[in-house]
Amino acid sequence: MKETIKLGKYLFIICAVAGATLAATNYFTTKKIASQKLEAENDALKEVLPAAFxxxxxxxxxxxxxxxxxxxxxxxxxxxxxxxxxxxxxxxxxxxxxxxxxxxxxxxxxxxxxxxxxxxxxxxxxxxxxxxxxxxxxxxxxxxxxxxxxxxxxxxxxxxxxxxxxxxxxxxx
Structure with a gap:
């Protein structure tokens, strides 16, 4: 029983660290991804309407x-x-x-x-x-x-x- 609780604690810690890492990665990359998406859209717009500034x-x-x-x-x-x-x-x-x-x-x-x-x-x-x-x-x-x-x-x-x-x-x- 004690062994199961001990494994559960380790599993919880591993999941918490993994979740925090994913959340931090998402937080720090969201703006960059949005910026790159906007840049790609603007490039596509300019490609189909080159006369536009x-x-x-x-x-x-x-x-x-x-x-x-x-x-x-x-x-x-x-x-x-x-x-x-x-x-x-x-x-x-x-x-x-x-x-x-x-x-x-x-x-x-x-x-x-x-x-x-x-x-x-x-x-x-x-x-x-x-x-x-x-x-x-x-x-x-x-x-x-x-x-x-x-x-x-x-x-x-x-x-x-x-x-x-x-x-x-x-x-x-």
Whole structure:
């Protein structure tokens, strides 16, 4: 019985030290992690709307992009699409005329080597300079080359971008 109590005390001490260590680590790293996350988000925003000097400081989308004189130069939308293997999340930059200035895939779970190619520059660069009417796969009458053997993924992100731009235009005009 005494041996069990003794082991229980040791186990309690070990758990308390481990818990305190985890709590301290969390306390000292939370600000740094938040700072790095904000920096990564700002980099992504600048990537899709390069003309912007700074962005609206709010936690949700769409976000306005501003030049050095605080004039709106464009907008950034967050787009969610249902891909072949799961959700696809992306940022889309638009100029003031609603022309695409950039697309960045934030997350996707598409098939490696096939649908995952939607994250590659040669696919995403096709959207730049396009108005929403042209953001369709070529086989659907648009100007975007789909990825061979990944039509569902290509169509999912393309359609989501077009629909989100069209919906956003209604709110701005």
């Amino acid at each position: 700074c962005f609206e400081e709010k936690n949700n989308f769409p976000k306005n992009g501003f030049d050095e004189k605080n004039n709106i130069v464009g907008y950034v939308l967050k787009v969610i699409a249902a891909g072949y293997s799961g959700e696809i999340s992306a940022l889309v930059g638009l100029d003031r005329n609603f022309r695409v200035t950039g697309v960045k895939i934030l997350s996707q779970n598409e098939t490696p080597g096939l649908g995952s190619k939607i994250s590659e520059k040669n696919f995403l660069s096709q959207f730049i300079g396009k108005f929403s009417e042209k953001v369709l796969l070529k086989k659907d009458g648009g100007e975007i080359d789909g990825i061979t053997s990944a039509t569902i993924s290509s169509r999912a992100i393309t359609d989501a971008i077009r629909k989100n731009i069209d919906e956003f235009k209604k709110t701005v005009k």
